[in-house]
Amino acid sequence: MNVDLELLAADWLAQDPDPVTRAELVALLDDPAALRDRFGAKLEFGTAGLRGELGAGPNRMNRVTVMRAAAGLAAVLGPGKLVVVGYDARHNSDVFARDTAAVLTGAGLRVALMGDRYPTPVLAFAVRHLAADAGVMVTASHNPPRDNGYKVYWGDGTQIVAPVDGEISRAINAVGRVDELPLGDEWVTLGQGAIVQPYLDAVTSLPLGDARELRVAYTPLHGVGGSTLAAAFMAAGFKSPMIVGAQHRPDPDFPTVAFPNPEEPGAMDLALELASAPAVQADIVIANDPDADRCAVGARLPDGRFRMLTGDEVGGLLGEHVLRNSSGPDRLVATTIVSSSLLGRIAEAYGVPCTETLTGFKWIMKAGAGLIYGYEEALGYSVGSDAGLPVHDKDGVSAALTIGAIAAQARKDGRTLLDLLDDQARTYGLHATAQLSVRVEDLSLITRAMDGLRENPPAELGGRKVESAEDLALGANGLPPTDGLRYRLAGGARVVVRPSGTEPKLKCYLEVVLPVAGDVAATRAQAAEDLDALKRDLSEVLGL
Numbered sequence: 191m192n193v194d195l196e197l198l199a200a201d202w203l204a205q206d207p208d209p210v211t212r213a214e215l216v217a218l219l220d221d222p223a224a225l226r227d228r229f230g231a232k233l234e235f236g237t238a239g240l241r242g243e244l245g246a247g248p249n250r251m252n253r254v255t256v257m258r259a260a261a262g263l264a265a266v267l268g269p270g271k272l273v274v275v276g277y278d279a280r281h282n283s284d285v286f287a288r289d290t291a292a293v294l295t296g297a298g299l300r301v302a303l304m305g306d307r308y309p310t311p312v313l314a315f316a317v318r319h320l321a322a323d324a325g326v327m328v329t330a331s332h333n334p335p336r337d338n339g340y341k342v343y344w345g346d347g348t349q350i351v352a353p354v355d356g357e358i359s360r361a362i363n364a365v366g367r368v369d370e371l372p373l374g375d376e377w378v379t380l381g382q383g384a385i386v387q388p389y390l391d392a393v394t395s396l397p398l399g400d401a402r403e404l405r406v407a408y409t410p411l412h413g414v415g416g417s418t419l420a421a422a423f424m425a426a427g428f429k430s431p432m433i434v435g436a437q438h439r440p441d442p443d444f445p446t447v448a449f450p451n452p453e454e455p456g457a458m459d460l461a462l463e464l465a466s467a468p469a470v471q472a473d474i475v476i477a478n479d480p481d482a483d484r485c486a487v488g489a490r491l492p493d494g495r496f497r498m499l500t501g502d503e504v505g506g507l508l509g510e511h512v513l514r515n516s517s518g519p520d521r522l523v524a525t526t527i528v529s530s531s532l533l534g535r536i537a538e539a540y541g542v543p544c545t546e547t548l549t550g551f552k553w554i555m556k557a558g559a560g561l562i563y564g565y566e567e568a569l570g571y572s573v574g575s576d577a578g579l580p581v582h583d584k585d586g587v588s589a590a591l592t593i594g595a596i597a598a599q600a601r602k603d604g605r606t607l608l609d610l611l612d613d614q615a616r617t618y619g620l621h622a623t624a625q626l627s628v629r630v631e632d633l634s635l636i637t638r639a640m641d642g643l644r645e646n647p648p649a650e651l652g653g654r655k656v657e658s659a660e661d662l663a664l665g666a667n668g669l670p671p672t673d674g675l676r677y678r679l680a681g682g683a684r685v686v687v688r689p690s691g692t693e694p695k696l697k698c699y700l701e702v703v704l705p706v707a708g709d710v711a712a713t714r715a716q717a718a719e720d721l722d723a724l725k726r727d728l729s730e731v732l733g734l
Contacts, residue, residue, distance in 0.1 A: 195222065198229045202246065205369040208253045215246040235259060235359040237351050237552055238691060241330055241339030244281060251338045254368050256286040259340050260293035261371055262362030263324065266354070269298030271323040276304040276313030278329040278414045278481045279440030280338050283307070286328045295374030305379045307414045307440060308386065309482035310341070311585035315389045316380070318347040318582065332451035332479040333693070335443050347582035349552035386418065392580035393588040394426045396573060397515035401598035406431035407465035407472040411450045411457065412441040415482030415586060422591050432470055434460045444480070452477040452486035453569065462488065462496050474597045474607065478586040484569040485586035487593050489607040499607070502530035502623045504593060505565035506614055507607065508573055509533045511596050512563040513540040518576040524557035526550070527662070527669070527676065528686045528699040529567040532614070532621035539618070548672050550691065551584045567623065567699065612710045619703050620710070622717035626698040626725050628734045636689045636696045639732045643675055643687060648731050652724035654679040685724065696734065700724045
């Protein structure tokens with residue numbers, strides 16, 4: 191066995207406060223490959239904080255990794271600063287949150303610890319509401335059950351970006367043994383009245399109209415959104431949504447789904463079954479991911495079945511609602527380079543600028559002053575008004591509440607969300623989007639595919655000429671460099687290819703734009719064919 195690995199493992203065992211990971215590591219001491227996997231690399235702290243598989247060693251999420259991260263954050267902030275700490279229901283989230291509070295208070299900082307498992311947007315809201323200097327949310331969002339993560343917010347309530355992430359990372363690298371860190375225990379514990387109620391007051395103050403008759407089927411996908419979302423709907427005057435019983439209680443093992451992500455096949459099956467039940471007959475179906483920062487929406491078809499809307503379709507409906515119900519002179523809306531171009535068309539009609547950012551809400555929230563709405567196609571939305579944004583991050587609860595208000599008004603008018611989508615298609619053109627996503631075990635396959643596209647860019651995709659190709663790694667339109675490629679095709683079509691920032695996936699984002707001269711359904715059918723043609727050609731080009 192490599193002597194260095196032996197020494198690293200021994201040092202880890204000596205300082206690890208967790209008997210579970212110590213026992214795990216002891217059992218692996220005679221397995222060089224397992225030790226190399228855990229000690230040959232480490233989880234890197236970046237703009238998404240930390241995220242990875244639970245287990246022993248620096249390349250895993252565990253108490254030592256978390257305590258080092260907390261000590262690094264404390265070193266950057268300095269004594270006396272206030273940090274809000276929240277956590278979801280994943281394995282060890284509560285333990286990691288308390289460890290964070292202990293390290294921060296031991297370093298002389300003040301800590302307000304959430305008293306229960308709450309959604310990520312509640313933590314993001316709390317940072318600004320309490321005038322804190324930073325926030326920490328222990329969550330891995332919609333990752334598999336074996337994962338956990340550590341998300342850091344700055345005093346403006348947004349996720350950290352450069353250069354702060356680099357400063358924290360360097361400070362973490364300078365941390366010594368965690369068993370030598372001073373630990374404190376004098377933090378404030380936040381009850382529901384201290385932070386959840388102010389959050390509910392803020393999101394129910396959004397423009398929601400006065401229509402309230404609506405039947406909603408809902409699932410939190412075994413996450414922490416259920417009670418907060420139900421409270422938001424009732425506080426706004428709606429009936430409480432009907433919740434999928436098998437997925438209501440938080441469960442870190444997510445037993446009823448393969449992946450706890452409403453975009454994944456099968457994840458919505460139980461919610462759709464509930465929505466279609468004769469005793470329910472819901473108008474819409476809503477899902478949050480496990481930390482409730484994302485929101486998925488489905489609408490009833492005339493035959494009683496449901497169609498799940500894309501993130502871009504929901505993004506367009508929410509965007510127009512916000513623009514219609516605001517009037518400030520310096521309004522701004524934002525979306526990402528992989529999201530539909532529809533929001534730009536809507537904003538243009540309202541005389542409001544729309545800006546594109548890199549993927550992720552850490553970039554959307556940096557779009558500029560006057561931001562009243564931001565969204566990304568991956569089911570993330572931040573809904574605001576002339577008063578601004580209640581949450582400076584994606585918020586699946588306020589998005590669900592607002593889409594419920596839109597659906598209730600449509601029902602009052604004898605219409606549905608699908609009718610509103612048809613209205614937008616007639617007004618702005620049909621902006622149809624789809625995604626080709628390839629999950630891999632070997633990350634080098636993604637690198638190879640991206641290198642292949644750069645060396646041999648396609649001249650045609652889906653029967654459309656590639657009119658321009660942009661390597662986003664070189665920067666584009668003033669955006670920071672990122673690993674991605676954007677192709678603009680004839681007829682207004684667009685393809686963006688990029689590695690996922692949170693999962694072992696290569697993601698391709700497709701859009702076609704078609705004018706609607708007559709039947710919207712016929713135009714949608716044509717758009718579906720065009721998107722399928724793009725998928726086929728792109729799959730062949732990628733070779734995955």
